[in-house]
Amino acid sequence: MNETGLDALLDQPTLGERVDAGSLPEWVVAHYESFRASMLGDRDGAPFPCYFGIEAERRGGLLYTACRSTTHKDALLALRDALSEYLDVYRDHADRAPLVVFFAPPTRGLSEAEYHERLWNVLQFLHVHDPEPWPEAIPTDPDDSRWEFCFGGEPMFPTCRAPFYDRRTSRYCPVGLEITFQPRTVFEGITADTAAGRRAREVIQERLEDYDGVCPHADLGDWGVEGDREWPQYLLSSDPEQAPDECPMRVSRDHPKVGPELLAPRSRRTARAEAD
Secondary structure, rough: OOOOOOOOEEEHHHHHHHHHHHOOOHHHHHHHHHHHHHHEEEEEEEEEOOOOHHHHHHHOOOOEEEEEOOOHHHHHHHHHHHHHHHHHHHHHHOOOOOEEEEEEOOOOOOOHHHHHHHHHHHHHHHHOOOOOOOOOOOOOOOOOOOOOOOEEEEEEEEEEEEEEOOOOOHHHOOOOEEEEEEEEEOOOOOOOOHHHHHHHHHHHHHHHHHHHHOOOOOOOOOOOOOOOOOOOHHHHOOHHHHHOOOOOOOOOOOOOOOOHHHHOOOOOHHHHOOOO
8 A cells, every 4th residue: 555656555644645745647636635625625514414424534544546547458457456455454444444536537528428337337347357256145136225336255335426416516526537435344333224324324314415405316225225226326317318227237256257367466567557
């Protein structure tokens, strides 16, 4: 962790030092400034809805990485390696330590539909190049209420911010796609089947309505609750006509899905040289 290079896994103090030193691309700085302003600022007096995220950022508990592309193979292999490293260290880093991934802005403006395509391309790529098999306890059918994205043997909840949100400010990022990966373990004690979890959801939804100025999205729900689905929550729709009607990801328990030359982690120096 905290190695040199754009695709390194960074803790918050190191990221802040590199931002201040001017050693990161402008788009990474813009991403972090936007993210931090959302977490620690307010909108017309209303704080960011997720107080767990606020506390994690305030205490320096989050981890970060950047990715040069949502489509380039070598950039996504580097992301795969950073995500694998994250899963090795996050439990020892903080009580709640999600991973925030900043993606380079597109060379042209993208529609909402194209952002959905980019997200699912990233998640599908990670699945195909996953070093571990899909967990036996998690269904492979996204229409199952207990399905969720998995990587490295861990179920996790990836949530996105993107430029196309004009009303849901909590999901707006002016730079480009941003994914926060939250392993299921960070929700221990605050899931829907606990009193603390139900209360946390009530508070977050109240704050969400105040912050966004609109009702919470109809697709928001809880994992494992009958009728709720995880995958539409990853990148909430703004225009339903541009959002997929069914999950674009195809999950298989077959493992491995690619040859050893693409499955094994690579050195960061090699990844950077190939991406450039």
